[in-house]
Amino acid sequence: MKKRNVKSIQGRQVVPNPIGPECIRVTKVYDWVVLTNRDRNKVQIPEECFAAIEDARHEGNTITATCSEVVGTRSCDFIGAIPADIPGVPGAQIVSLAFHVHIRVQFFCNGEPLPGCNFVVPVSFMDEVILCFPEGTEINCNIFDVQCTVVLNQMLGDMVVLDVTMCKDVQVEAEVKLEVEAKFCGPRPVIPIEEDGFVCPTPRFPQQCPTFFPTDNCQCQGAADFGGTASIFVTELGTVTAATTGRLDLSALVCDQCTLAGSRIQVTYIDTLGPTPIGTPDDELDQSFTFTANEFLQPPPCSGDATTRTLTASGNGVITPAGGAPENASFTLTITENDVNPLLNTASLNINGVTTLVMITLTEAINPDLEVDVGVCDRFPTD
Template sequence: MKPIRGSQLTPNNVQEECIRVPKVYDWVFDAITTDTGIVLPDECAAAVDLAVAEGRTPLDVTCEVPDVGGFFPLDPPDTDGNALCTVSSRIERREIVVNGTPREIAIVKVIFTIRPLITILDSEGAVICSFRPTISESRRLAVCAPEPFTSDNVFCRIISLNCDTNFIETGIPDLGLQVMLDICFEVQVEAEVKLEVLAKFCFPRENDIEIPTAGVCPPFEWPEQCNFFPRDNCDCQAFVDTDPITGLVPITFDASLFDAPLAAGSYTTELNAEICDNCTLAGSTLQWIVEDFVIPTGTGTGTVDQSFTFTAEEIGMPECTEVLGITTMTVEGAGTVNFADPGVADRTVLFTLTLVENIGSLDDAYAITLTDLAGAPLVTFAGAGVGFVPDEDLVVQDCVTFPNLLGDTTLL
């Protein structure tokens, strides 16, 4: 047998990871054109009048705008306040028909403040004066910005900015300067979210392109993920909300539960459960209510009222199977039985619940067994084989899990 040599690699397989990222709720591109009359500053107007009087015409005017960076980089460059796009803090919300369907829409107002550099030159190309007028324009946009989003979730960025001028070259009776701006911009609505994704860690590449050095880097390792986060997805999920069901209700009790002899029972059974809502086990609930109509509560002589309420306190990960279109969920756990008869003590029990989702709109069914902590049956309801629950009152659905995706070769 050859000895193992070299370093042992830590697996870096594709696995479930929880990451914090900014989610984009909406992203809009738009453009706006302005045509603004400009009043010359007093000193500049006097300098232009002098140039006209001295015959240094025709005049020329240039307009310069700051570099706003384009599509990249994502963080716009600093323009010293000469090109700003600001989102108003007031967001109006109203219902607007979009593609034939009324939608709740947020209306935001973006305000552009541009300070181009205007330079006036005489016929020889000498600078007469320069100044920066402030030009403001606004635009209203309909975006997806649901409650409780504020303007802090709405970002505006100028993508491109162009400037042109229109003026009277002779300066008579005045320059009549107009500045035209073409502003291309984007508005993006963002919020920070946590996502469970299928991923693996990225590792840096070796320095195999730069000139080699004698330095040696230590191995790069990520901290190992805790095994309790993120939680596993459920393989299936279920919802049950039945009315009290009477008739053929095959419930049996073990005699050890009661001091007095048992009478033949006539019961109703009611089940309320939500297992793995949103395919997550946390928050699952289960309550089973049984009422005995033979012996009214507290009035029995030599017998007891067998009515009780069982509430699950620990619910395990369910298992689901599908045979011939019938889906069955089985879930186990522990909880407390509270008996209606004050002479019967409450007790902690284990449970096994079976939910049966029948084909199509056929009635569904469930069965449940309560046992003591050693596993001996205490209460048994063997109802899984007979459809008796209205289809809409019991729903079992499959959950798409990461192992499902990993086993789907179409994703490779």
């Protein structure tokens, strides 16, 4: 059976390289965000430059301008922090930061530099961001990209407008000692020489803010893929549930490489209409729809035994019935892989929308085009 793109968690090496207990000193990341600012700043044009611009314009010349970052002028300042009263997010703080950069502005007349029109101006942004910032940690922030454009059509007297975009990286860090399995570790006991001495206490590291960083790794991953004719159940508000047969395309990938990010479910169903009852509009019988998942909850560990593994995933998405408006929906996906008998491989998807309910059940015995793969995530094996 062809496998889908669910990659193995553990690499395979020719030379044995077993994992053993090690204690390392590292910089631990307690929280990490990327911020983007874009703003238009009015800056003063030097008097000599402004006079040269006015003279050139009166003579009918074309004035252009450029702006660019001055290399080596990026800086970030930590201003302060106050507790953030956010339900369900203990330990969070509102952190104030100031970002600075110098911008070089240059004016040109018919493509040639104007005398006295090459000058540098400071540009700053203030940001407030919610971070996990426990006592004992430090803020490490930097600017990793700056873009600038001169807005010449918005010159206000001797002022020119700069359109500046600044991309920033903010991390909360502390130097800690960790085991390779990502647990805090402490120093070994002192080996006494002859006489007892003062014993230093075990150092304590800042505790991680729970609930929002880092995100949990999945314990089970899986994929399902089907394209072909299938019978499913579609119930619309006010109608009786009945099986319908049509073209079904289903693609699902959950926790690829044990990370919830990148998970996806996409379903397209095209109804094959039968005879239309007298007096019933055709569009009322069309049970075609599309569904896209946009939120995944952390799935539980794989269930099953030595030969069978089952992944159960749930979350939310958007279902769009034929001729109807998109509506929010919840879903439950179940994928089962059997190593001994592939005909027992199954994939089922239940979608609960506001007006539309869908039940899809596929088995490789009935739907030979079905392909499934389910694997246990084992990031830190003990063997």
